[in-house]
Amino acid sequence: KGEEYFELIRVLLARESACTVSQAYEAFEKFLKDISATLLLKNQQLAETEKVEKFESEKKSHNLEKTDISFWRTYLDYHYKTNTEKLKFLRKISPDISKSETQNNRVINLTDWFAVAEELRHSATHSNFIIQTGRMKDWSKAKREILKKHFPGKNDEQGYQLDITNKDATFCLELFSEYSFQVYKFLSISREYGWNILQKKKET
Numbered sequence: 520k521g522e523e524y525f526e527l528i529r530v531l532l533a534r535e536s537a538c539t540v541s542q543a544y545e546a547f548e549k550f551l552k553d554i555s556a557t558l559l560l561k562n563q564q565l566a567e568t569e570k571v572e573k574f575e576s577e578k579k580s581h582n583l584e585k586t587d588i589s590f591w592r593t594y595l596d597y598h599y600k601t602n603t604e605k606l607k608f609l610r611k612i613s614p615d616i617s618k619s620e621t622q623n624n625r626v627i628n629l630t631d632w633f634a635v636a637e638e639l640r641h642s643a644t645h646s647n648f649i650i651q652t653g654r655m656k657d658w659s660k661a662k663r664e665i666l667k668k669h670f671p672g673k674n675d676e677q678g679y680q681l682d683i684t685n686k687d688a689t690f691c692l693e694l695f696s697e698y699s700f701q702v703y704k705f706l707s708i709s710r711e712y713g714w715n716i717l718q719k720k721k722e723t
Contacts, residue, residue, distance in 0.1 A: 534648055536688040537681050540670075541643040543695045544636055550699050551605045556591040558612070558706060565612060566591075570598050602637070606630075609702060613709040619701040629698055631662050632669065636691065639670055642681060650679040 559566050563585060571594070574580060579597050583590040599605045610616045620629040642650045655663070655678070666672075669690060672681040707714035 532685065533682045534643075536683045536685055537639060537643045537648055539688045540636065540683070540691045541640040543692050544640040547695045547699060548602055551602055551609070551702070552592060552595055554703060554706065555595055555599070555605055555609060556588050558609075558710070559591040559594070560586075560588050562710060566594070570594075574598065602633075606633075609706065613705040615705040615708070616702055619705065620698075623697075623701070625694065625697070627665070627694075628661060629694075631659070632665050632694065633698070635662055635665050635670060636695075639681065639683075646678075648681045649675075649677050650681070652678040655679065 574594050574597050580590055580593060583593065585591075595605065599608050606616075623629065638650050638654055641654070642648055650666075650672075655666075658666075666679065669687060670681060671683055671687060672679050674680075704714045
């Protein structure tokens, strides 16, 4: 009974860790939408004219004005529904984002890592912490290695049963923070905005 008790605790901690990563993913998702909407609000010329016209002609703007950030949030939901599409949009504005995704201090491909984290979020929310086999069938070797290294678990009949630790979750939280900061930094540089908020905070 004692061993069963400790095993139950371990499973619960693993699930809590997976839920923590899932929540971090959702926070990053909100960050992408917010920074994209703010960028378009202040730099409306970055929006493709054809897309804006289509958005307005199909009455999706709900009579919102372009000076209202809600206009751009709704515009993004209409034209860039997924996080992958939003990131692609931001990379076009600042190609340095792409460089930071593959050339960083972590020596990890963030596009691959993010794709795996997205599946963790899906499994934690919809699939009892199991990444279904079918959702991994087209994965590259690099993604599978990221899964094994940063999102531990084991294969079973249904797919990949997550079994991550607090340490794994902490790593993911740090990486989401670093990824967010890199996006913010390179978008700021591309528009010639001051970006070094850490230095400014230190000075004050």
